[in-house]
Amino acid sequence: MPVWDVFGKRKPDDEFQWVGGIKAPDVDMALVLARETHFRHKEGVAYAVRRRGDTDAALHVGKYGGDELGGLTDRSYRRQEAYAGVGARQKRVSREFARAGVRIDRSRPPAAGSPRARVPDA
Amino acid sequence: MPDDPRLSLILALADDELILGHRHSQWTGWAPHIEEDLAFSSIAQDEMAHARMLYRVARESGLTDRDDDALALGRPPEEYLNAVLCERPNGDWGYTVARQYLYDTADAIRVQVLGDSSWRALADAMKVIELEEKYHRDHAVTWFNRLAEGPSLTARERFAEGLTTAIGEAIAVFEPLSGEEELVSEGVLPRSNEDMLGDWLGELGEALEASSLDYVLARHGPVGEMVPTGSGEIPVESVDFTVPGVVRRDGRWMHEGAFAGAGGRRGRHSEDFLPLWEEMTALYRAHPGAKW
Numbered sequence: 001m002p003v004w005d006v007f008g009k010r011k012p013d014d015e016f017q018w019v020g021g022i023k024a025p026d027v028d029m030a031l032v033l034a035r036e037t038h039f040r041h042k043e044g045v046a047y048a049v050r051r052r053g054d055t056d057a058a059l060h061v062g063k064y065g066g067d068e069l070g071g072l073t074d075r076s077y078r079r080q081e082a083y084a085g086v087g088a089r090q091k092r093v094s095r096e097f098a099r100a101g102v103r104i105d106r107s108r109p110p111a112a113g114s115p116r117a118r119v120p121d122a
Numbered sequence: 123m124p125d126d127p128r129l130s131l132i133l134a135l136a137d138d139e140l141i142l143g144h145r146h147s148q149w150t151g152w153a154p155h156i157e158e159d160l161a162f163s164s165i166a167q168d169e170m171a172h173a174r175m176l177y178r179v180a181r182e183s184g185l186t187d188r189d190d191d192a193l194a195l196g197r198p199p200e201e202y203l204n205a206v207l208c209e210r211p212n213g214d215w216g217y218t219v220a221r222q223y224l225y226d227t228a229d230a231i232r233v234q235v236l237g238d239s240s241w242r243a244l245a246d247a248m249k250v251i252e253l254e255e256k257y258h259r260d261h262a263v264t265w266f267n268r269l270a271e272g273p274s275l276t277a278r279e280r281f282a283e284g285l286t287t288a289i290g291e292a293i294a295v296f297e298p299l300s301g302e303e304e305l306v307s308e309g310v311l312p313r314s315n316e317d318m319l320g321d322w323l324g325e326l327g328e329a330l331e332a333s334s335l336d337y338v339l340a341r342h343g344p345v346g347e348m349v350p351t352g353s354g355e356i357p358v359e360s361v362d363f364t365v366p367g368v369v370r371r372d373g374r375w376m377h378e379g380a381f382a383g384a385g386g387r388r389g390r391h392s393e394d395f396l397p398l399w400e401e402m403t404a405l406y407r408a409h410p411g412a413k414w
Contacts, residue, residue, distance in 0.1 A: 001155075022157045023155065023157060024157065025268065025272070026268075028264050028267070029264050029265075029268060032161065032260055032261050032264045033157040033158065033160075033161050035161075035257065036157075036160050036161040036164040036165075037157050037160050037161065040160070040164050064257065068253055068254075068256075068257075071168060071171070071254060072250050072253055072254060073168070073171040073172065073174075073175055073250060073251075073254065074171060074174070074175070075167070075171065
Protein backbone atom coordinates (compact mmCIF):
# COMPACT_ATOMS: atom_id res chain seq x y z
CA MET A 1 0.00 0.00 0.00
CA PRO A 2 1.35 3.48 -0.82
CA VAL A 3 2.84 5.60 1.94
CA TRP A 4 1.67 9.21 2.31
CA ASP A 5 3.52 11.98 4.08
CA VAL A 6 1.27 13.98 6.38
CA PHE A 7 1.77 17.72 6.85
CA GLY A 8 0.17 20.10 9.32
CA LYS A 9 -0.01 23.71 10.43
CA ARG A 10 -0.05 24.51 14.13
CA LYS A 11 -1.26 28.06 13.55
CA PRO A 12 -3.05 29.49 10.50
CA ASP A 13 -0.04 31.58 9.44
CA ASP A 14 2.45 28.69 9.62
CA GLU A 15 3.83 26.88 6.60
CA PHE A 16 2.90 23.20 6.26
CA GLN A 17 5.37 21.08 8.23
CA TRP A 18 5.94 17.36 7.94
CA VAL A 19 4.35 15.58 10.92
CA GLY A 20 4.41 11.91 9.98
CA GLY A 21 3.22 9.29 7.53
CA ILE A 22 0.39 6.86 6.94
CA LYS A 23 -0.44 4.04 4.57
CA ALA A 24 -3.56 4.40 2.42
CA PRO A 25 -4.67 3.08 -0.99
CA ASP A 26 -5.59 6.48 -2.47
CA VAL A 27 -5.63 10.18 -1.73
CA ASP A 28 -9.24 10.24 -0.47
CA MET A 29 -8.58 7.53 2.08
CA ALA A 30 -5.24 9.16 2.98
CA LEU A 31 -7.03 12.40 3.87
CA VAL A 32 -9.74 10.60 5.86
CA LEU A 33 -7.16 8.68 7.87
CA ALA A 34 -4.62 11.52 8.27
CA ARG A 35 -7.21 13.63 10.05
CA GLU A 36 -7.71 11.15 12.88
CA THR A 37 -4.20 9.68 13.09
CA HIS A 38 -2.41 13.02 13.41
CA PHE A 39 -4.91 15.72 14.41
CA ARG A 40 -7.42 14.12 16.75
CA HIS A 41 -5.89 15.83 19.79
CA LYS A 42 -6.08 19.31 18.25
CA GLU A 43 -2.46 19.23 17.07
CA GLY A 44 -3.10 21.67 14.25
CA VAL A 45 -5.44 23.89 12.29
CA ALA A 46 -4.81 22.51 8.77
CA TYR A 47 -3.58 19.23 7.32
CA ALA A 48 -2.42 17.86 3.99
CA VAL A 49 -1.00 14.69 2.44
CA ARG A 50 1.35 13.91 -0.41
CA ARG A 51 2.40 10.53 -1.72
CA ARG A 52 5.90 9.78 -0.45
CA GLY A 53 8.48 10.33 -3.17
CA ASP A 54 6.32 12.79 -5.16
CA THR A 55 8.36 15.67 -3.82
CA ASP A 56 7.56 17.92 -6.79
CA ALA A 57 3.80 17.34 -6.60
CA ALA A 58 1.41 19.73 -4.87
CA LEU A 59 0.02 18.91 -1.44
CA HIS A 60 -3.54 17.58 -1.16
CA VAL A 61 -5.04 19.79 1.52
CA GLY A 62 -7.78 18.40 3.79
CA LYS A 63 -11.13 20.16 3.89
CA TYR A 64 -11.63 20.38 7.65
CA GLY A 65 -10.55 23.59 9.38
CA GLY A 66 -8.97 24.07 12.77
CA ASP A 67 -12.20 24.30 14.73
CA GLU A 68 -13.31 20.92 13.41
CA LEU A 69 -10.01 19.06 13.88
CA GLY A 70 -9.99 17.20 17.16
CA GLY A 71 -13.74 17.46 17.56
CA LEU A 72 -16.26 19.83 19.10
CA THR A 73 -17.85 17.81 21.88
CA ASP A 74 -16.41 17.29 25.35
CA ARG A 75 -13.32 15.06 24.93
CA SER A 76 -11.98 15.37 28.43
CA TYR A 77 -12.30 11.62 28.85
CA ARG A 78 -9.67 11.16 26.14
CA ARG A 79 -7.01 12.95 28.14
CA GLN A 80 -5.16 11.59 31.13
CA GLU A 81 -5.61 14.43 33.59
CA ALA A 82 -5.51 12.44 36.80
CA TYR A 83 -1.77 13.15 37.21
CA ALA A 84 -2.20 16.94 37.25
CA GLY A 85 -1.18 18.25 40.66
CA VAL A 86 -0.02 14.86 41.92
CA GLY A 87 3.20 16.30 43.47
CA ALA A 88 1.30 18.83 45.55
CA ARG A 89 -1.22 16.21 46.64
CA GLN A 90 1.59 13.89 47.70
CA LYS A 91 3.23 16.62 49.81
CA ARG A 92 -0.08 17.41 51.48
CA VAL A 93 -0.71 13.76 52.28
CA SER A 94 2.87 13.40 53.64
CA ARG A 95 2.35 16.39 55.94
CA GLU A 96 -0.92 14.96 57.22
CA PHE A 97 0.65 11.58 57.85
CA ALA A 98 3.67 13.21 59.55
CA ARG A 99 1.30 15.06 61.89
CA ALA A 100 -0.23 11.70 62.75
CA GLY A 101 3.26 10.31 63.43
CA VAL A 102 3.51 8.21 60.27
CA ARG A 103 6.51 8.70 57.94
CA ILE A 104 5.87 7.92 54.30
CA ASP A 105 8.69 9.99 52.81
CA ARG A 106 11.46 7.46 53.60
CA SER A 107 12.76 5.36 50.76
CA ARG A 108 11.17 2.01 50.41
CA PRO A 109 13.02 -0.83 52.23
CA PRO A 110 15.08 -2.92 49.79
CA ALA A 111 13.38 -5.96 48.32
CA ALA A 112 14.55 -9.32 49.67
CA GLY A 113 17.36 -10.70 47.55
CA SER A 114 18.36 -7.35 46.04
CA PRO A 115 22.04 -6.33 46.41
CA ARG A 116 20.96 -3.51 48.75
CA ALA A 117 19.33 -6.02 51.07
CA ARG A 118 22.58 -7.95 51.61
CA VAL A 119 24.38 -7.21 54.84
CA PRO A 120 27.89 -5.93 54.04
CA ASP A 121 30.76 -8.06 55.33
CA ALA A 122 31.96 -6.87 58.67
CA MET B 123 -42.38 3.66 27.48
CA PRO B 124 -41.49 7.18 28.69
CA ASP B 125 -44.54 9.35 29.40
CA ASP B 126 -43.13 12.39 27.64
CA PRO B 127 -42.67 11.79 23.90
CA ARG B 128 -39.67 14.13 23.98
CA LEU B 129 -37.92 11.59 26.19
CA SER B 130 -38.73 8.81 23.68
CA LEU B 131 -37.19 10.96 20.96
CA ILE B 132 -33.99 11.90 22.74
CA LEU B 133 -33.42 8.39 24.13
CA ALA B 134 -33.88 6.93 20.64
CA LEU B 135 -31.23 9.33 19.30
CA ALA B 136 -28.82 8.92 22.22
CA ASP B 137 -29.20 5.14 22.55
CA ASP B 138 -28.46 4.69 18.82
CA GLU B 139 -25.20 6.56 19.27
CA LEU B 140 -24.28 4.81 22.52
CA ILE B 141 -24.94 1.29 21.29
CA LEU B 142 -23.38 1.77 17.86
CA GLY B 143 -20.42 3.50 19.53
CA HIS B 144 -20.06 0.46 21.77
CA ARG B 145 -20.05 -1.87 18.76
CA HIS B 146 -17.60 0.35 16.85
CA SER B 147 -15.28 0.37 19.85
CA GLN B 148 -15.06 -3.41 19.68
CA TRP B 149 -12.94 -2.95 16.53
CA THR B 150 -10.20 -1.25 18.56
CA GLY B 151 -7.10 -3.35 18.07
CA TRP B 152 -8.74 -5.45 15.34
CA ALA B 153 -9.47 -3.03 12.47
CA PRO B 154 -7.91 -3.92 9.09
CA HIS B 155 -4.88 -1.65 9.61
CA ILE B 156 -3.51 0.63 12.26
CA GLU B 157 -4.57 3.94 10.70
CA GLU B 158 -8.11 2.64 10.34
CA ASP B 159 -7.98 1.33 13.89
CA LEU B 160 -7.37 4.87 15.13
CA ALA B 161 -9.93 6.48 12.85
CA PHE B 162 -12.68 4.00 13.69
CA SER B 163 -11.96 4.11 17.42
CA SER B 164 -12.14 7.86 17.21
CA ILE B 165 -15.54 7.64 15.51
CA ALA B 166 -16.68 5.29 18.28
CA GLN B 167 -15.67 7.90 20.86
CA ASP B 168 -17.51 10.62 18.93
CA GLU B 169 -20.70 8.56 18.98
CA MET B 170 -20.46 8.04 22.73
CA ALA B 171 -19.77 11.74 23.25
CA HIS B 172 -22.93 12.52 21.27
CA ALA B 173 -24.92 10.12 23.44
CA ARG B 174 -23.60 11.79 26.57
CA MET B 175 -24.44 15.23 25.24
CA LEU B 176 -28.02 14.14 24.50
CA TYR B 177 -28.50 12.42 27.88
CA ARG B 178 -27.47 15.72 29.47
CA VAL B 179 -29.99 17.62 27.35
CA ALA B 180 -32.68 15.21 28.59
CA ARG B 181 -31.76 15.92 32.19
CA GLU B 182 -31.30 19.67 31.79
CA SER B 183 -34.70 19.85 30.09
CA GLY B 184 -36.28 18.27 33.17
CA LEU B 185 -37.35 15.05 31.42
CA THR B 186 -35.45 12.82 33.84
CA ASP B 187 -33.56 13.22 37.09
CA ARG B 188 -30.99 10.59 36.08
CA ASP B 189 -27.47 11.73 35.11
CA ASP B 190 -25.67 10.65 31.95
CA ASP B 191 -24.02 7.61 33.58
CA ALA B 192 -27.34 6.43 35.01
CA LEU B 193 -29.04 6.87 31.65
CA ALA B 194 -26.27 5.18 29.66
CA LEU B 195 -25.60 2.31 32.03
CA GLY B 196 -28.27 2.20 34.71
CA ARG B 197 -31.41 1.33 32.78
CA PRO B 198 -32.91 -2.13 32.39
CA PRO B 199 -32.60 -3.54 28.84
CA GLU B 200 -36.22 -2.91 27.86
CA GLU B 201 -35.80 0.83 28.44
CA TYR B 202 -33.18 1.19 25.69
CA LEU B 203 -34.77 2.63 22.56
CA ASN B 204 -31.95 2.13 20.04
CA ALA B 205 -32.66 0.70 16.61
CA VAL B 206 -31.84 -3.01 16.38
CA LEU B 207 -29.34 -2.21 13.58
CA CYS B 208 -27.02 -0.62 16.14
CA GLU B 209 -26.88 -3.62 18.47
CA ARG B 210 -25.93 -6.28 15.89
CA PRO B 211 -22.44 -7.76 16.27
CA ASN B 212 -19.79 -6.32 13.95
CA GLY B 213 -19.45 -9.37 11.71
CA ASP B 214 -16.78 -8.74 9.08
CA TRP B 215 -15.45 -5.39 7.88
CA GLY B 216 -17.87 -5.50 4.93
CA TYR B 217 -20.90 -5.59 7.26
CA THR B 218 -19.39 -3.01 9.60
CA VAL B 219 -18.79 -0.51 6.80
CA ALA B 220 -22.19 -1.24 5.23
CA ARG B 221 -23.90 -0.60 8.55
CA GLN B 222 -21.88 2.55 9.20
CA TYR B 223 -22.77 3.86 5.75
CA LEU B 224 -26.49 3.10 6.14
CA TYR B 225 -26.65 4.42 9.69
CA ASP B 226 -24.68 7.60 9.08
CA THR B 227 -26.61 8.53 5.94
CA ALA B 228 -29.90 7.93 7.81
CA ASP B 229 -28.61 9.82 10.84
CA ALA B 230 -27.56 12.75 8.64
CA ILE B 231 -31.17 13.27 7.56
CA ARG B 232 -32.64 13.31 11.05
CA VAL B 233 -29.79 15.41 12.47
CA GLN B 234 -30.47 18.01 9.81
CA VAL B 235 -34.24 17.90 10.35
CA LEU B 236 -33.85 18.19 14.13
CA GLY B 237 -31.57 21.20 13.70
CA ASP B 238 -34.86 23.07 13.10
CA SER B 239 -36.63 21.57 16.10
CA SER B 240 -38.80 23.82 18.24
CA TRP B 241 -37.01 22.23 21.22
CA ARG B 242 -34.14 24.73 21.37
CA ALA B 243 -31.71 22.66 23.46
CA LEU B 244 -32.07 19.69 21.11
CA ALA B 245 -31.67 21.86 18.00
CA ASP B 246 -28.46 23.37 19.44
CA ALA B 247 -27.04 19.94 20.24
CA MET B 248 -27.85 18.77 16.70
CA LYS B 249 -25.85 21.65 15.19
CA VAL B 250 -22.72 20.51 17.05
CA ILE B 251 -23.34 16.84 16.28
CA GLU B 252 -23.87 17.62 12.58
CA LEU B 253 -20.34 19.04 12.26
CA GLU B 254 -18.81 15.85 13.62
CA GLU B 255 -21.12 13.51 11.75
CA LYS B 256 -19.87 15.06 8.49
CA TYR B 257 -16.56 13.34 9.09
CA HIS B 258 -18.23 10.00 9.88
CA ARG B 259 -20.09 10.24 6.59
CA ASP B 260 -16.88 11.05 4.72
CA HIS B 261 -15.29 8.01 6.28
CA ALA B 262 -18.24 5.80 5.32
CA VAL B 263 -18.46 7.19 1.76
CA THR B 264 -14.71 6.76 1.19
CA TRP B 265 -14.97 3.13 2.28
CA PHE B 266 -18.16 2.68 0.22
CA ASN B 267 -16.27 3.82 -2.89
CA ARG B 268 -13.25 1.74 -2.02
CA LEU B 269 -15.19 -1.49 -1.49
CA ALA B 270 -17.82 -0.97 -4.20
CA GLU B 271 -15.48 0.32 -6.91
CA GLY B 272 -12.10 -0.96 -5.77
CA PRO B 273 -10.11 -3.58 -7.62
CA SER B 274 -11.15 -6.46 -5.34
CA LEU B 275 -14.22 -8.42 -6.38
CA THR B 276 -14.27 -10.27 -3.06
CA ALA B 277 -14.40 -6.96 -1.20
CA ARG B 278 -17.32 -5.81 -3.36
CA GLU B 279 -19.19 -9.05 -2.77
CA ARG B 280 -18.69 -8.95 0.99
CA PHE B 281 -19.74 -5.31 1.09
CA ALA B 282 -22.87 -6.14 -0.93
CA GLU B 283 -23.64 -8.99 1.48
CA GLY B 284 -23.25 -6.57 4.37
CA LEU B 285 -25.65 -4.12 2.74
CA THR B 286 -28.19 -6.85 2.01
CA THR B 287 -28.10 -7.96 5.64
CA ALA B 288 -28.29 -4.46 7.09
CA ILE B 289 -30.79 -2.60 4.91
CA GLY B 290 -33.97 -4.04 6.45
CA GLU B 291 -32.83 -3.09 9.92
CA ALA B 292 -31.54 0.27 8.69
CA ILE B 293 -35.08 1.09 7.52
CA ALA B 294 -36.14 0.51 11.14
CA VAL B 295 -33.98 3.47 12.21
CA PHE B 296 -37.10 5.33 11.04
CA GLU B 297 -39.58 3.24 13.05
CA PRO B 298 -42.24 5.63 14.38
CA LEU B 299 -41.67 6.82 17.95
CA SER B 300 -44.17 6.54 20.73
CA GLY B 301 -46.08 9.84 20.73
CA GLU B 302 -44.68 10.83 17.33
CA GLU B 303 -47.84 12.64 16.20
CA GLU B 304 -47.59 14.98 19.16
CA LEU B 305 -43.88 15.58 18.48
CA VAL B 306 -44.57 16.44 14.85
CA SER B 307 -47.54 18.71 15.57
CA GLU B 308 -45.49 20.67 18.13
CA GLY B 309 -42.55 21.05 15.75
CA VAL B 310 -40.23 19.13 18.11
CA LEU B 311 -39.77 16.66 15.27
CA PRO B 312 -40.25 18.91 12.23
CA ARG B 313 -40.81 15.97 9.86
CA SER B 314 -42.20 12.51 10.54
CA ASN B 315 -39.99 9.44 10.48
CA GLU B 316 -41.89 8.13 7.48
CA ASP B 317 -41.16 11.33 5.60
CA MET B 318 -37.46 11.08 6.43
CA LEU B 319 -37.42 7.40 5.43
CA GLY B 320 -38.66 8.44 1.97
CA ASP B 321 -35.82 10.94 1.57
CA TRP B 322 -33.23 8.48 2.76
CA LEU B 323 -34.34 5.66 0.45
CA GLY B 324 -34.34 8.04 -2.52
CA GLU B 325 -30.77 9.15 -1.83
CA LEU B 326 -29.60 5.65 -0.98
CA GLY B 327 -31.11 4.29 -4.20
CA GLU B 328 -29.21 6.87 -6.27
CA ALA B 329 -25.89 6.11 -4.57
CA LEU B 330 -26.35 2.36 -4.97
CA GLU B 331 -27.41 2.68 -8.62
CA ALA B 332 -24.27 4.70 -9.36
CA SER B 333 -22.24 1.67 -8.26
CA SER B 334 -24.65 -0.91 -9.76
CA LEU B 335 -25.37 -2.17 -6.28
CA ASP B 336 -29.07 -1.25 -6.20
CA TYR B 337 -29.99 -4.93 -6.46
CA VAL B 338 -29.32 -5.16 -2.71
CA LEU B 339 -32.40 -3.00 -2.13
CA ALA B 340 -34.71 -5.47 -3.84
CA ARG B 341 -33.00 -8.43 -2.24
CA HIS B 342 -32.54 -7.13 1.31
CA GLY B 343 -33.03 -9.42 4.27
CA PRO B 344 -35.92 -9.25 6.73
CA VAL B 345 -35.49 -7.86 10.22
CA GLY B 346 -34.76 -10.54 12.75
CA GLU B 347 -37.09 -11.78 15.42
CA MET B 348 -37.44 -9.56 18.49
CA VAL B 349 -37.09 -11.36 21.80
CA PRO B 350 -38.31 -10.33 25.25
CA THR B 351 -35.60 -8.32 26.98
CA GLY B 352 -37.33 -7.57 30.25
CA SER B 353 -38.82 -9.36 33.20
CA GLY B 354 -41.79 -10.55 31.20
CA GLU B 355 -44.03 -7.85 32.63
CA ILE B 356 -44.17 -5.98 29.36
CA PRO B 357 -46.99 -7.26 27.18
CA VAL B 358 -45.59 -9.29 24.32
CA GLU B 359 -46.64 -7.94 20.93
CA SER B 360 -48.59 -10.51 19.04
CA VAL B 361 -47.50 -9.12 15.66
CA ASP B 362 -43.94 -9.81 14.47
CA PHE B 363 -41.90 -6.69 13.82
CA THR B 364 -41.85 -5.94 10.11
CA VAL B 365 -40.62 -2.93 8.15
CA PRO B 366 -41.96 -1.45 4.90
CA GLY B 367 -40.78 -3.03 1.66
CA VAL B 368 -38.61 -1.21 -0.91
CA VAL B 369 -39.68 -0.77 -4.54
CA ARG B 370 -38.49 1.19 -7.55
CA ARG B 371 -41.20 3.35 -9.05
CA ASP B 372 -41.01 6.29 -11.49
CA GLY B 373 -37.22 6.05 -11.53
CA ARG B 374 -36.91 6.30 -7.77
CA TRP B 375 -36.50 3.89 -4.87
CA MET B 376 -39.18 4.25 -2.22
CA HIS B 377 -40.86 2.39 0.61
CA GLU B 378 -44.11 0.54 0.31
CA GLY B 379 -46.27 -0.60 3.18
CA ALA B 380 -45.96 0.27 6.84
CA PHE B 381 -44.23 -0.80 10.03
CA ALA B 382 -46.01 -3.51 12.02
CA GLY B 383 -45.33 -4.74 15.52
CA ALA B 384 -42.75 -3.17 17.78
CA GLY B 385 -38.98 -2.87 17.39
CA GLY B 386 -36.15 -0.99 19.04
CA ARG B 387 -38.03 2.29 19.41
CA ARG B 388 -40.49 0.50 21.73
CA GLY B 389 -37.75 -1.21 23.71
CA ARG B 390 -38.03 -4.50 21.84
CA HIS B 391 -34.67 -5.93 20.83
CA SER B 392 -32.97 -8.82 19.12
CA GLU B 393 -31.18 -11.71 20.81
CA ASP B 394 -27.93 -9.75 20.38
CA PHE B 395 -28.91 -6.97 22.76
CA LEU B 396 -28.85 -8.70 26.14
CA PRO B 397 -25.23 -9.95 25.92
CA LEU B 398 -24.16 -6.46 24.80
CA TRP B 399 -26.08 -4.82 27.68
CA GLU B 400 -24.64 -7.25 30.22
CA GLU B 401 -21.08 -6.52 29.16
CA MET B 402 -21.56 -2.77 28.75
CA THR B 403 -23.21 -2.23 32.13
CA ALA B 404 -21.36 -4.88 34.21
CA LEU B 405 -19.04 -2.47 36.02
CA TYR B 406 -21.79 0.05 36.68
CA ARG B 407 -24.05 -2.62 38.13
CA ALA B 408 -21.25 -4.13 40.23
CA HIS B 409 -20.40 -0.80 41.88
CA PRO B 410 -23.57 1.30 42.04
CA GLY B 411 -22.85 4.98 42.45
CA ALA B 412 -19.05 4.58 42.23
CA LYS B 413 -17.07 7.66 41.14
CA TRP B 414 -13.53 8.11 39.95
